[in-house]
Amino acid sequence: MNWDIVQPNLEKRGFATRRFATAADARAALIEEIGENKKIGLGGSMSVVSLDIEGELKEKGCIFYNHSACAPENIRQELINAQFADYYLASSSAVSQDGVLYNIDGRGNRVTAMLWGSSKLILVIGKNKIVPKGEDGFERIRREACPPNCRRLNRNTGCALTGKCTDCAPSAGRICNAFVTIEHPAGRSTELWLVDEDMGY
Numbered sequence: 001m002n003w004d005i006v007q008p009n010l011e012k013r014g015f016a017t018r019r020f021a022t023a024a025d026a027r028a029a030l031i032e033e034i035g036e037n038k039k040i041g042l043g044g045s046m047s048v049v050s051l052d053i054e055g056e057l058k059e060k061g062c063i064f065y066n067h068s069a070c071a072p073e074n075i076r077q078e079l080i081n082a083q084f085a086d087y088y089l090a091s092s093s094a095v096s097q098d099g100v101l102y103n104i105d106g107r108g109n110r111v112t113a114m115l116w117g118s119s120k121l122i123l124v125i126g127k128n129k130i131v132p133k134g135e136d137g138f139e140r141i142r143r144e145a146c147p148p149n150c151r152r153l154n155r156n157t158g159c160a161l162t163g164k165c166t167d168c169a170p171s172a173g174r175i176c177n178a179f180v181t182i183e184h185p186a187g188r189s190t191e192l193w194l195v196d197e198d199m200g201y
């Protein structure tokens with residue numbers, strides 16, 4: 001499945017989109033788009049991590065805010081800085097054929113920043129995130145995204161241990177605490193960068 005059917009439906013909903021044949025093309029465009037001396041918030045997206053932009057942009061004077069990489073005592077301020085940076089970069093965990101974005105979050109910072117902030121939101125989304133007609137986006141996330149994400153984060157959840165959702169308890173390190181659908185752009189400038197390759201989970 002590719003973005004041919006989904007892209008027009010996203011645009012009908014008001015999302016600005018750009019289309020890229022490869023992740024490498026998206027990377028080059030992102031480096032050009034951001035330019036120099038910008039502040040960039042990261043939402044913990046493996047799709048964005050896979051683009052490996054941090055080193056090159058830091059050489060151009062850019063500053064990244066990433067709560068996963070800062071000292072515990074600085075996390076609160078890092079989350080605020082990320083939400084109000086010049087750019088916020090993330091992905092979406094599932095996109096329905098009719099153009100609805102589905103996301104889950106453990107802490108809530110990423111989905112909050114996707115909904116509202118002072119700067120430009122760019123979501124880089126691989127074609128593996130497209131959900132076939134009739135399938136619920138959150139089912140895709142629990143089946144495809146949560147097990148590898150929980151393993152990566154060393155969580156003791158049922159999906160990390162068995163590969164299947166067990167509707168685990170918060171004490172296990174559950175990452176499915178907030179479920180958010182976005183049907184139209186919310187309170188910030190939003191572009192969806194649609195990539196015709198698989199990216200992230």
Ligand code: SF4
Binds near residue numbers: 160164165166169175
């Ligand atoms: S509820 Fe728990 S077991 Fe189910 S997908 Fe989410 S983290 Fe995994």
